[in-house]
Amino acid sequence: MNISLPDTQATRKLGIALGQCLDARSVILLQGDLGAGKTTLVQGLGEGLGIPVPIVSPTFTLINEYAEGRLPLYHLDLYRLEPKEVIALNLETYWEGIEVTPGIVAIEWAERLPYKPDRYIIVHLTYGNEDSRQAAIATHNCMIPQEPLGANL
Ligand SMILES: Nc1ncnc2c1ncn2[C@@H]1O[C@H](COP(=O)(O)OP(=O)(O)OP(=O)(O)O)[C@@H](O)[C@H]1O
Ligand SMILES: [Mg+2]
Numbered sequence: 001m002n003i004s005l006p007d008t009q010a011t012r013k014l015g016i017a018l019g020q021c022l023d024a025r026s027v028i029l030l031q032g033d034l035g036a037g038k039t040t041l042v043q044g045l046g047e048g049l050g051i052p053v054p055i056v057s058p059t060f061t062l063i064n065e066y067a068e069g070r071l072p073l074y075h076l077d078l079y080r081l082e083p084k085e086v087i088a089l090n091l092e093t094y095w096e097g098i099e100v101t102p103g104i105v106a107i108e109w110a111e112r113l114p115y116k117p118d119r120y121i122i123v124h125l126t127y128g129n130e131d132s133r134q135a136a137i138a139t140h141n142c143m144i145p146q147e148p149l150g151a152n153l
Pocket of ligand 2: 038039040057077108
């Protein structure tokens with residue numbers, strides 16, 4: 001599915017729609033160049049989940065956890081990591097929700113994952129003219145409830 005995102009707000013709205021409809025243990029793999037809008041989409045996700053605090057980029061902290069919304073949000077950014085370091089993070093802890101409360105896992109720079117979960121949604125953001133972006137969304141072994149997505153875009 002390809003979605004056109006003419007401005008920042010459109011990307012945020014896509015995140016809101018996903019935050020309103022996704023279930024616990026959903027994993028969103030965010031791909032795309034620097035500044036493509038990955039963090040912007042996760043900020044919408046936070047809003048859709050009802051998280052009342054600002055979502056900030058975890059580029060330096062690696063992972064930010066938010067427990068204040070409908071479901072926990074685990075926001076990761078792999079930009080600064082080597083594959084060995086990514087493996088050492090034991091990310092399955094988050095997407096299996098075994099040692100942590102199951103929630104939504106959003107991973108920026110998911111291109112750097114040496115392995116993937118069993119079920120995931122890929123959102124690949126690319127640049128268009130000026131402020132426009134394109135989101136290519138693909139699901140693997142899972143579904144996005146369509147109605148909320150359609151209603152908000
Ligand atoms: N259509 C759009 N969608 C998202 N962001 C947009 C759009 N148009 C302009 N922007 C701007 O581009 C920037 C995107 O920044 P953002 O931090 O979300 O990107 P990112 O993909 O997370 O970058 P990084 O790779 O550094 O983590 C913001 O300043 C945002 O306002
Ligand atoms: Mg970012």
